[in-house]
Amino acid sequence: MTDIRARAIIAVFGGDDRDAVAIAKKMGGIIAQKGHILLTGGTRAGTDSVKHSAIDGVGSSPWVGVDRAKTIDASESDGGFIIQTDLDHKRNYVEACLCDAAIGLKGGDGTLSEVTFALSLQRPVALLGDHWKHDWFLDAPNRLKTLSSMVDRAFSRVGKQPSGKPSLDAVFNERVIRDGLNQLPPYNYLTATNTPEDAVDWIIGSLYASGDKRLAGAFPFIEGYERVAAQYDEWLTKHAI
Numbered sequence: 001m002t003d004i005r006a007r008a009i010i011a012v013f014g015g016d017d018r019d020a021v022a023i024a025k026k027m028g029g030i031i032a033q034k035g036h037i038l039l040t041g042g043t044r045a046g047t048d049s050v051k052h053s054a055i056d057g058v059g060s061s062p063w064v065g066v067d068r069a070k071t072i073d074a075s076e077s078d079g080g081f082i083i084q085t086d087l088d089h090k091r092n093y094v095e096a097c098l099c100d101a102a103i104g105l106k107g108g109d110g111t112l113s114e115v116t117f118a119l120s121l122q123r124p125v126a127l128l129g130d131h132w133k134h135d136w137f138l139d140a141p142n143r144l145k146t147l148s149s150m151v152d153r154a155f156s157r158v159g160k161q162p163s164g165k166p167s168l169d170a171v172f173n174e175r176v177i178r179d180g181l182n183q184l185p186p187y188n189y190l191t192a193t194n195t196p197e198d199a200v201d202w203i204i205g206s207l208y209a210s211g212d213k214r215l216a217g218a219f220p221f222i223e224g225y226e227r228v229a230a231q232y233d234e235w236l237t238k239h240a241i
Contacts, residue, residue: 007240008207009064009217010200011039011099013114014050015107023105023128024050027196028057034200037240038063039099041091041114043082050105055080062239064232066095074228081235083228089158093117093172093220100217101203106131113154120180123216124206125187126199133189147181165223 010031014020025047031038031054038058042051042065045058055063060079068091069084076082085091092110096102096117101124104115118125127133136146155174162169170176186206190199207215219229 003214003216003218005213005215005236005240006035007062008036008100008204008215009039009098009240010036010203011095011102011114011118012050012054012105013040013095013102013107013111013118014105015111016049017106020050020105020107020129021047021053023196024054025057027103027105027200028054028063029059030057030197030200032058032061034204036204037061039066039095040064041066041068041095043067043077043080045078050107050111064098066091066098072224072228074231076235081232083232086224087163087168089113090163090168090172092154092158093168094222096121096123097220098217099123100215101125101207103128103199103203104132105129109153109157112136112150113157116150116154116181117177119184119187120177121216122180122183122185124185124203126190126202127187128190128194128196128199130192133191138184138187143184147178151178151181168220168222171220 012024012027028038038054040051040054042055045056046052063080065080065082067082067084068088071084072086073084092114095114102118103126106129138146188202219232
């Protein structure tokens with residue numbers, strides 16, 4: 001589909017930290033209020049994790065969930081579009097491909113992998129919470145060491161074994177991700193004193209700073225996902241143009 005959309009796809013990544021879960025609900029609501037579309041790894045509204053709490057905050061507005069499953073499928077549910085993948089934790093890379101920008105809340109290696117892949121794909125990233133700058137300081141002179149550690153931790157999560165899908169393996173491997181981090185996209189550390197709205201506003205400002213409405217998020221070509229990709233593009237055309 002066209003990369004010119006009225007609505008951006010904004011990912012919210014995080015784990016099950018209680019404070020992060022509460023923030024995620026507010027963030028989902030703000031993303032919806034400002035007319036954009038939430039993306040997470042979730043499949044339903046809930047209170048057990050960042051991915052489900054953010055969906056809970058969206059209410060009746062559209063959202064996208066990328067699920068880990070044993071089958072490849074897609075379906076609509078409660079205003080959302082759920083993509084089922086057979087990629088296990090490698091689905092984190094698909095999330096990064098689909099989003100136009102991402103917000104990282106507190107989480108573990110899964111969250112770190114999602115943020116790392118988004119940065120590698122040149123998606124603007126807001127990192128909300130004091131722990132990010134303490135543990136993963138991207139500014140010079142520590143940048144190279146931090147990025148190397150981020151990639152190591154990311155691939156310890158998703159694994160280094162090929163997926164068995166040549167098109168995916170060609171673009172998603174440790175070398176390509178490291179190369180993609182040679183030049184970082186816009187990113188911003190926001191402390192615990194910043195609000196969820198601060199993070200969303202920074203993301204939106206970064207996406208439209210040049211006045212260009214073209215957005216980068218798109219479904220990557222993966223063997224076996226042609227039908228799901230077509231369904232997603234059709235759904236997105238209805239909700240984002």
